[in-house]
Amino acid sequence: MENKVYIYGLIDPSTNELRYVGKSISPKTRLRKHISERNLHDTYKDRWLWKLHDNKLKPEIIILDIVDESEWVFWEQHYISYFKCLGCRLTNATLGGDQPPSTKGRKHSEESKLKMSKSKIGKSIPWLNNGNPRTKKHRDNLSKSLKGRISPNKGKKFSEEYKKKLSKAHKGLQSGDKHPMYGKKHNDKTKKKLSEHFSLKIVQLSLNNEFIQIWDSIKKAQEGINIKNGISNCCQGKQKTAGGYKWKYLEDYERNGRK
Secondary structure, three states: OOOOOOOOOOEEEOOEEEEEEEEEEEHHHHHHHHOOOOOOOOOOHHHHHHHHOOOOOEEEEEEEEEHHHHHHHHHHHHHHHHHHHOOOOOOOOOOOOOHHHHHHHHHHHHHHHHHHHHHOOOOOOOOOOHOOOOOOHHHHHHHHOOOOOOOOOOOOOOOOHHHHHHHHHHHHHHHOHHHOOOOOOHHHHHHHHHHOOOOEEEEEEEOOEEEEEEEEHHHHHHHHHHHOOOOHHHHOOOOOOOEEEEEHHHHHHHHOOOO
């Protein structure tokens, strides 16, 4: 009989949002490791865990699925992709299936890189310099060593023929019995958590960052001004506008001083 693997999710207790999807044969033990190892790295997930710790909170764990050991890679990737498509602000750095986890091949948008850069200013890095801030000399040397570097992909454009080949290669991969959710159902607890996530309030802004109004959820905003998609991506910082407006989660909007 094949061993079973748990696909689990970590929930932010302050917002009831699903923030991470992973796999483990012992989810409770894995949760303790997530918490205890948050100071070993400086990832999106670890910064989220530190924020919870600072507020004297711990993530809650839910079981999304129980799968055969030989199939966990597919199902972990499926759930990460599925929940990201639904608009969940997952802290996963990759598409899943990594053992050990890896960030190889991950790319950040310019906006995301700017946010990360601002968040680092004046802060120490846990595993460098014994947690002490970098000296001015150290920062100047880093700046000098990086000056003039150009990304190998900067300005690169793909031909229409190449884009058509990519489109053709992916056609039909997510349809019928090949769709990741084919024949799968979520339990009531997962449905409740997802429902709570999508009831998060959002703020509609003009292109000049002028406040317009607050919507009770992304769905209501989409229906109210007839936008099919894009609002969720705006709230997650993946794109700047949707339907001619800017959008933010109300929590983020208020946390950043209504900017």
